[in-house]
Amino acid sequence: MSLPHPPARRSFALNSTRVLYSASTRSYLDRGIITPVVRLDRVGKRYGRGPWVLRDVTLAVEPGETVVVTGGNGSGKSTLLRIAAGLSRPTSGRVARPASVGYLPERFPPGVKLSARDYLRHLAAVRGVPARWDLVEALGFVGDPDAPMATLSKGNTQKVALAQALAATGLLVLDEPWSGLDAAAGAVLAEFVTGGAAARLITDHHGHDLPGAREFALGARRTGVVVELDRVGESFEKISVLAGVREARVVGRGARVEVEPGFSDQVLVEALRLGCSVRSVRS
Numbered sequence: 040m041s042l043p044h045p046p047a048r049r050s051f052a053l054n055s056t057r058v059l060y061s062a063s064t065r066s067y068l069d070r071g072i073i074t075p076v077v078r079l080d081r082v083g084k085r086y087g088r089g090p091w092v093l094r095d096v097t098l099a100v101e102p103g104e105t106v107v108v109t110g111g112n113g114s115g116k117s118t119l120l121r122i123a124a125g126l127s128r129p130t131s132g133r134v135a136r137p138a139s140v141g142y143l144p145e146r147f148p149p150g151v152k153l154s155a156r157d158y159l160r161h162l163a164a165v166r167g168v169p170a171r172w173d174l175v176e177a178l179g180f181v182g183d184p185d186a187p188m189a190t191l192s193k194g195n196t197q198k199v200a201l202a203q204a205l206a207a208t209g210l211l212v213l214d215e216p217w218s219g220l221d222a223a224a225g226a227v228l229a230e231f232v233t234g235g236a237a238a239r240l241i242t243d244h245h246g247h248d249l250p251g252a253r254e255f256a257l258g259a260r261r262t263g264v265v266v267e268l269d270r271v272g273e274s275f276e277k278i279s280v281l282a283g284v285r286e287a288r289v290v291g292r293g294a295r296v297e298v299e300p301g302f303s304d305q306v307l308v309e310a311l312r313l314g315c316s317v318r319s320v321r322s
């Protein structure tokens with residue numbers, strides 16, 4: 040069930056600039072002077088009779104703010120994002136969101152027969168927003184805009200999928216938006232997700248450094264091992280998906296890797312095999 044939208048007199052205009060929100064916004068939020076764009080109130084989720092994936096999650100994202108949802112594999116990040124975007128119903132709790140929501144799924148749906156240009160036009164028409172081909176170009180799309188989406192490379196598919204999500208003005212929900220992007224597109228995206236007036240809720244296994252972003256950690260479990268690696272380079276992607284890796288973040292030329300109990304030996308062996316050096320290992 041969605042909460043009714045808050046009264047307009049308490050809302051900040053969504054098209055105001057980011058600067059307006061930078062000073063003391065948390066205290067304004069707390070005092071009810073700024074209304075969050077999206078608010079999850081004690082949200083819980085279980086699929087069928089399965090275990091609870093999320094329990095009692097309360098989160099508010101204000102205009103112009105970027106919140107990065109972190110947590111290990113299976114901690115419920117994508118589930119939380121789908122609930123925030125309105126694509127999945129919470130089992131308990133309440134969600135209030137704006138009318139204009141852009142959503143980038145973790146994986147692009149297979150079997151889309153439309154061309155990139157028609158796909159963008161179609162989704163824009165459904166949502167009542169302009170088709171932003173300029174965003175596709177800004178991300179450095181290379182390919183035939185009139186070829187079926189299924190024939191595009193992963194990175195170019197991601198650029199089109201991102202453009203349809205970024206066209207929204209209220210809330211941007213982006214699940215692993217850097218996935219498949221080249222460095223140039225990644226840098227453009229980093230600017231998109233740290234500027235502008237929309238509220239942004241994202242996941243990012245790559246741990247990009249996003250100025251002003253706030254972290255929201257899910258399922259923070261205290262046991263496990265933290266491994267600090269050096270000389271990680273191109274191996275980061277492989278390390279971040281190793282069995283037992285709860286979370287991996289780029290730190291300078293190295294990485295900080297949180298590992299589930301019992302998995303640290305095999306993660307260390309694999310990291311050394313990939314040419315990394317080990318800076319520290321601690322519980």
Ligand SMILES: Nc1ncnc2c1ncn2[C@@H]1O[C@H](COP(=O)(O)OP(=O)(O)OP(=O)(O)O)[C@@H](O)[C@H]1O
Binds near residue numbers: 086115117119
């Ligand atoms: N449609 C579904 N039906 C049943 N279980 C699901 C469904 N979607 C997710 N789950 C389960 O919910 C849990 C959380 O999944 P979710 O994809 O939200 O985690 P995540 O933190 O995004 O993981 P990852 O970092 O691996 O992407 C997992 O145990 C998953 O198996």
